[in-house]
Amino acid sequence: MRASEGRETRPHAAQFWTGIQVALPIAVGYIPIAIAFGVMARQVELSLWDTALMSILVYAGASQFMAVNMLATGAGGLEIILATLVINLRHVVLGLSLINLLKGVRPAWKGALSLGVTDESFAVATLSGRNHPVFLAGIMLSAYLAWVGGTLLGGMLYQFIPPDIGNSMSIALYAMFISLLIPEMRRERKVVMIAGTAMLINALGTELLGLASGWSIILATLAASALFAGKGEKA
Amino acid sequence: MSAWWIILGMSLVTMVPRLLPAWVMDRMVIPGFVDRLLKNIPYAALGALIFPGVLLIDKNPVIGLIGGGVAVVLAYFRMHTMLVIIGAIAAVIVAKMVV
Structure with missing residues (x-):
């Protein structure tokens, strides 16, 4: 974040709306991947409820795909949980960097925003040049809803959707990362x-x-x- | 098969790393070096997330190279993120037909 920008004074509704708009590329990237996850989870015979619950409670794509793969190969639950911990430990590093930008923000806000940290929401949030908590909440919430919504869609329609739906779209999030990084490199x-x-x-x-x-x-x-x-x- | 307890466990071990930073940072003063380090993390994380991961989106690494390369060019000319994404997806679709 460019440190020179102070706390903004625009109304909360406008902050929130801007956050949602900034998060659009995340949603576009998440939805096909989440659909693919929903399809895969149902194919290894997870119930629709369990499939949705995993996206709602875990909300970490790489570990969710891994868990479904491990369930399919008959891995034990503890093994899956441990592997999840290892994959998601990097959120500590990302979270430290995000929280460092939120000086003066109430602890409850910090906690709530932290729960929305993913690779993508972190990257968009920290490079946005803004740190109003309501703006950040707009980013976090739309990314989250895209992930959960896509999962539900895939989980409900899994009999009609080919599991490789995500394949040609898997470049999307990389393209988003690249489009965030390149202008900073030029700067x-x-x-x-x-x-x-x-x-x-x-x-x-x-x-x-x-x-x-x-x-x-x-x-x-x-x-x-x-x-x-x-x-x-x-x- | 109900996997609810596995999901609950996964949720717990994912939430703790997410919440830990907010809890820790409210209880300490951040020295200058750490502050500067934390400000570098978005750039470093993006670098590590992009490469070499982008080469692994297909069995053939050339596909990722083409998609990523198109994204780099479009981003260099400051195209909107959505256009960068659409361009990269189109490049990957074409590359898969050709390569």
Whole structure:
């Protein structure tokens, strides 16, 4: 977030609406993936209720797909829960960065917004240049509803939807990440260094060291951020 | 088969990492180095989330390379995010037919 921008004074309804608009690309990316998740979950014979409940209560795509795959191969529940923890630990790193932008915001707001942290909502929220909690709530809530809504759709219509519906759409969230990052790279050379270093470390972590992608992303994010956090460096 | 207790467990281990930062940060003063580190995280996280993951969207890494490449070009010319997404999806669909 560009630190120069202070708390905005626009009415809450306008803040919320702007948040929803900013989150549109997330919703577009989430819905087909959520539909694919709903279809897959029903095919491994999860009930519609369980399928929806997982999106409502877990709300973390990668771990939900993994859980369904593991259920299909007959993995144990504890094993699934442990793997979920490992995949979703990176939210600690993202959450710390988001909360750091919310100085002076009430603790209840911080808690509520934290529950909406995903890779995508975090990226859109922190690069939006705004930190009004109602604006951020608009982002978090629309992403959440897109995920849950898509899951319900897929879960109800699974007999009519091919499970590979998400395949050609899987580029969507990457395209969103790229469209967030590139303008920042143009704005500041340091962003090129930070993001480039993170890519390099992540590639080395997964390909060379054989780290699970969850751990590799955490390592790359922290290491690249720390490397460029020296005193003279401004973000 | 009811998986409700697995779902509840997954929910718990996902919620705790999400809530932990808000709880911790309200109870400590953030030193300058950590503050600067945390401000770098969005850029680093985006880098790590994009690469090499984008190459894995298809068995053939060229598909992801083409989709990602089109997104980079469109984003470089400051196209709206929605156009970047649509362009990348179109590029992937075409690439899958050709490659």
